[in-house]
Amino acid sequence: MTVTIIGIGLIGGSLALSLKEKGIAERIIGVDRNADNGAKALELGLVDEISTLENAMYRSQLVILAVPVDVLVELLPRVLDLTGTRQVIADMGSVKANIAAAVDGHPMRSRYVSLHPMAGTEYSGPEAAVHDLFTGKTLVFCDVGKSEPEAVLLLEGIADRLDMRRVYLETQEHDLHTAYVSHIAHITSFALALTVLEKEKEEQRIFELASGGFESTVRLAKSSPDMWVPIFRQNKHNVLDVLEEHIRQLNRMKSLMEQDDFEQFYALIEQSNKIRKIIK
Amino acid sequence: MTVTIIGIGLIGGSLALSLKEKGIAERIIGVDRNADNGAKALELGLVDEISTLENAMYRSQLVILAVPVDVLVELLPRVLDLTGTRQVIADMGSVKANIAAAVDGHPMRSRYVSLHPMAGTEYSGPEAAVHDLFTGKTLVFCDVGKSEPEAVLLLEGIADRLDMRRVYLETQEHDLHTAYVSHIAHITSFALALTVLEKEKEEQRIFELASGGFESTVRLAKSSPDMWVPIFRQNKHNVLDVLEEHIRQLNRMKSLMEQDDFEQFYALIEQSNKIRKIIK
Numbered sequence: 001m002t003v004t005i006i007g008i009g010l011i012g013g014s015l016a017l018s019l020k021e022k023g024i025a026e027r028i029i030g031v032d033r034n035a036d037n038g039a040k041a042l043e044l045g046l047v048d049e050i051s052t053l054e055n056a057m058y059r060s061q062l063v064i065l066a067v068p069v070d071v072l073v074e075l076l077p078r079v080l081d082l083t084g085t086r087q088v089i090a091d092m093g094s095v096k097a098n099i100a101a102a103v104d105g106h107p108m109r110s111r112y113v114s115l116h117p118m119a120g121t122e123y124s125g126p127e128a129a130v131h132d133l134f135t136g137k138t139l140v141f142c143d144v145g146k147s148e149p150e151a152v153l154l155l156e157g158i159a160d161r162l163d164m165r166r167v168y169l170e171t172q173e174h175d176l177h178t179a180y181v182s183h184i185a186h187i188t189s190f191a192l193a194l195t196v197l198e199k200e201k202e203e204q205r206i207f208e209l210a211s212g213g214f215e216s217t218v219r220l221a222k223s224s225p226d227m228w229v230p231i232f233r234q235n236k237h238n239v240l241d242v243l244e245e246h247i248r249q250l251n252r253m254k255s256l257m258e259q260d261d262f263e264q265f266y267a268l269i270e271q272s273n274k275i276r277k278i279i280k
Numbered sequence: 281m282t283v284t285i286i287g288i289g290l291i292g293g294s295l296a297l298s299l300k301e302k303g304i305a306e307r308i309i310g311v312d313r314n315a316d317n318g319a320k321a322l323e324l325g326l327v328d329e330i331s332t333l334e335n336a337m338y339r340s341q342l343v344i345l346a347v348p349v350d351v352l353v354e355l356l357p358r359v360l361d362l363t364g365t366r367q368v369i370a371d372m373g374s375v376k377a378n379i380a381a382a383v384d385g386h387p388m389r390s391r392y393v394s395l396h397p398m399a400g401t402e403y404s405g406p407e408a409a410v411h412d413l414f415t416g417k418t419l420v421f422c423d424v425g426k427s428e429p430e431a432v433l434l435l436e437g438i439a440d441r442l443d444m445r446r447v448y449l450e451t452q453e454h455d456l457h458t459a460y461v462s463h464i465a466h467i468t469s470f471a472l473a474l475t476v477l478e479k480e481k482e483e484q485r486i487f488e489l490a491s492g493g494f495e496s497t498v499r500l501a502k503s504s505p506d507m508w509v510p511i512f513r514q515n516k517h518n519v520l521d522v523l524e525e526h527i528r529q530l531n532r533m534k535s536l537m538e539q540d541d542f543e544q545f546y547a548l549i550e551q552s553n554k555i556r557k558i559i560k
Contacts, residue, residue, distance in 0.1 A: 118491040138488050167488050180480040181489045185472060185497040191533060192468050193552035195526040200460040206558045208418050208447045209461045211398040215559050216496045217465040222556045225549035233542050243534050246475040250527050253471060257520055262513050269505035272473035276502045278486045279495050 002027040004060040006053065006075070008041035010120060011092050012066030013129025016046045021131065022161045029056040033071075041126040057082045062154065065091040070230035073102045080108040088151040090115050094178060095234040096142050096171040113155050114142035116174065117164070118182070122222040139164040142171050179238035186220050186228055187243055193221035282307040284340040286333065286355065288321035290400060291372050292346030293409025296326045301411065302441045309336040313351075321406040337362045342434065345371040350510035353382045360388040368431045370395050374458060375514040376422050376451040393435050394422035396454065397444070398462070402502040419444040422451050459518035466500050466508055467523055473501035 003025040005012045012030075019025040030047030032038040038050040057063055063079060065072055072093045080103055083089055089112040093099050096114055103109050119137040121128060139159045144152050159166050169177070196218070200206050232239055256265040283305040285292045292310075299305040310327030312318040318330040337343055343359060345352055352373045360383060363369055369392040373379050376394055383389050399417040401408060419439045424432050439446050449457070476498070480486050512519055536545040 118489055120491065120493060122493070137491065140489070165488065177480065177482075177485050177489055180476055181486055181494050182491060184475060185494045187530070187533060188468055188472050189497050190549055190552040191526060191529040192465060193555040194529045194548065195464060195522060196460055197552070197554055198529070199522050199525050200457065202457075203558050205457050206461055208445065209398055209420070209457055210559055211400065211417065211462060213400060213402070213500050214461050214465040216499050217469050218555055218559060219496050220493050221552045222559075223549075223553075225546045225553070228549060229542055229546045232537060232545065233540075236537055236540075240534065240537055242475060242479050243530065243537075245479050246471060247527060247530050247534065249471040249474045249478070250467070250523065250530070253467060254520065254523050254527065257512060257516055257523075260513075260516075262509055265512065266505045266509045268474065269470055269503075269508060272470040272477070272501045273503075273505070274477055275473040275498055278483050279490055279498060279502075 001025055001062060002029065002060045004029045004031060004051075004056040004063045005047065006031040006056075006063065006065045006079070007067035007071075008032050008037055008046055008126050008129075009066065010124050010128040010130075011117065011133075012064070013041060013044070013046045013126045014119075014131075014133035015064065015066060015092070016041075017129060017131050018134055018162050019158075024158055024161055025062075029060060031056050037126055041129075044126055044129070046126055046129055053079070054082065057087070061087060063087060063089045065089070065093075068227050068230050069093045069095050069099065069234050073098050073234075076112070077102055077106060080106045080112060083108045083111050085111070087111060088113065088154050090155055092117055094182070094231050096174050098234045100143060100171045109146060110148045111151055113144070113147045113151050114171070115155065116140040116142065116178070122219050124224040124227060135163045137164055138167050140174055141166060141168050142174050144168055175235050176238050179235055179242050183231060183235060183239050184242045184246060186223060187232075187239065188246065189218055189220035189223075193218050281305055281342060282309065282340045284309045284311060284331075284336040284343045285327065286311040286336075286343065286345045286359070287347035287351075288312050288317055288326055288406050288409075289346065290404050290408040290410075291397065291413075292344070293321060293324070293326045293406045294399075294411075294413035295344065295346060295372070296321075297409060297411050298414055298442050299438075304438055304441055305342075309340060311336050317406055321409075324406055324409070326406055326409055333359070334362065337367070341367060343367060343369045345369070345373075348507050348510050349373045349375050349379065349514050353378050353514075356392070357382055357386060360386045360392060363388045363391050365391070367391060368393065368434050370435055372397055374462070374511050376454050378514045380423060380451045389426060390428045391431055393424070393427045393431050394451070395435065396420040396422065396458070402499050404504040404507060414442045414444050417444055418447050420454055421446060421448050422454050424448055455515050456518050459515055459522050463511060463515060463519050464522045464526060466503060467512075467519065468526065469498055469500035469503075473498050 008030045016028045028047045030041050030050045288310045296308050308327045310330045
């Protein structure tokens with residue numbers, strides 16, 4: 001099978017590696033609006049060639065869009081305009097409502113499958129592509145009722161071959177749950193980095209004193225704003241809802257400390273420890 | 281050398297392993313007020329024997345306290361009461377002001393060296409002890425001017441043998457910097473866990489959708505309240521100061537989202553990305 005991947009960054013590049021290594025794709029054509037990224041992807045051997053959207057699509061059975069969600073909303077309808085009745089299109093976007101609305105009613109909507117792999121790192125670009133990024137991770141399928149079974153089956157087969165766990169959600173549920181479980185963690189981490197950079201003017205001290213715990217909590221703050229700002233913008237309503245709750249929790253911890261109520265504070269930490277049974 | 285370690289949990293137990301493996305201690309005596317922990321430490325081979333404080337101290341050249349900071353404040357003066365002129369005492373406490381005050385003016389103060397290893401995991405107890413916990417990590421020496429050079433030299437030698445980076449701080453600086461770099465990250469993580477547990481009632485969804493990024497940010501929320509509540513209590517002033525800044529940063533992100541000012545929001549994330557050059 002020939003596969004086109006649009007956007008050869010962390011996700012697109014890692015997917016290219018996996019599709020090749022698992023014997024799913026014989027040929028991978030990369031499309032990237034950034035010529036440097038394209039050249040780099042070719043040099044790194046992530047793709048077999050770099051081509052234009054039109055040329056690449058003409059020759060592919062499967063086309064996967066792995067671009068930031070603001071680009072996706074513009075690009076996906078154009079891709080569907082070029083889609084033939086035997087081709088399958090999928091995206092990797094982290095927020096689904098705007099994307100779903102952008103293709104709703106499109107004559108080729110049923111050739112498109114809405115996906116979101118719960119995988120990534122804090123790095124971006126083709127150099128960030130890694131082997132086995134997806135192994136053991138969850139692949140969310142959204143609104144599968146709107147896609148032709150044949151298209152869904154192809155991607156289910158790929159998910160299984162990549163050893164991914166499949167989860168099925170409707171767009172609205174997806175955007176709600178990912179705000180809770182993924183997007184807020186990024187906000188937390190960005191804010192923690194800003195806090196420490198603001199309060200700790202001696203960078204050498206951060207470097208010397210930062211332990212694994214701090215590094216782990218602040219790791220996501222290295223993430224690219226080009227990827228994340230469009231996510232927060234498109235999922236603004238859900239993210240604000242959970243962010244308000246997060247600020248409320250922090251204020252509660254703050255008042256308990258101010259009141260020297262460390263008994264209640266202890267109970268809160270015990271409560272938060274319940275995350276242990278969910279996250280191994 | 282015979283070494284007594286008081287408190288055979290994550291830190292004490294890991295230290296016991298390293299002191300043996302690096303050939304620093306011939307014999308390690310464990311002291312633990314929790315008899316189950318003591319038996320477990322013996323069973324795991326972390327210590328050669330379990331004994332009483334008095335008996336263990338009588339036979340040891342070096343005594344290291346690795347207990348929660350609330351216990352430390354009570355215990356360290358008692359340990360110094362039992363200390364002979366050739367013995368060296370050290371602690372591993374994460375907040376230093378109360379401990380320093382508790383032993384200030386003690387006739388054996390100069391035999392005591394105030395230490396804080398910037399290392400740990402979210403687990404606790406003897407089963408949490410791991411090999412090489414300290415390799416490559418920072419060991420903070422506090423107020424070394426108050427300890428006899430001979431005592432400091434012994435612990436510097438041990439730090440070097442364990443491949444730890446040495447940093448020298450006064451107590452007040454230590455408590456300030458660790459609030460910024462370590463304690464706030466725990467608050468953030470506890471609050472994130474509470475937020476997600478509050479908003480996401482479907483635990484199965486958290487389990488399915490949580491990616492490495494979320495797990496990394498929430499990891500510290502598994503930490504023991506027995507260790508952390510005394511730290512927050514003793515470092516309350518500094519922690520509250522940085523917590524206020526953290527809430528301020530989150531509120532700033534929230535208002536920018538509410539106002540749809542994603543240009544400013546982008547700039548904030550770029551600013552937070554500066555943590556990249558400090559944390560590899």
